Amino acid sequence: MASMLRKITAEDRREAADALDDLKATLAYAGAQLPSPGIDWNCASATGIVLIDLGAAPTSVVRQIVDVLRLGVRAQREQANQQAWYPAIGSTILLTTDGGTPLPAKVVGANGKLISVRLESWIPS
Structure with a gap:
């Protein structure tokens, strides 16, 4: 046994x-x-x-x-x-260039790994 x-x-x-x-x-x-x-x-x-x-x-x-x-x-x-923050689809977020220029962008998609945005307007300097 x-x-x-x-x-x-x-x-x-x-x-x-x-x-x-x-x-x-x-x-x-x-x-x-x-x-x-x-x-x-x-x-x-x-x-x-x-x-x-x-x-x-x-x-x-x-x-x-x-x-x-x-x-x-x-x-x-x-x-x-600590939960990850993701902006709501349709909301506007503010991005900045390396030089500090603000770039308003609209969120068109978001999931756990990727946020897709569309730039509202951008004028290159």
């Missing part, structure tokens, strides 16, 4: 090892380190569920990790709140 379970959980065990490596590398980059993380291989061979043991950590380390997580969550929320 144990060898069959080992075969079934092989990918889960590899994924757990990769996840733990990623966690340790990310925390190290942020200047934090868990003192004794590991993978509970015994649980995996008995239940088929692979558990990552984060180990015991002093309060100072837990606070460092919380700070890292808060920064990540904050950055993720800020990124989600």
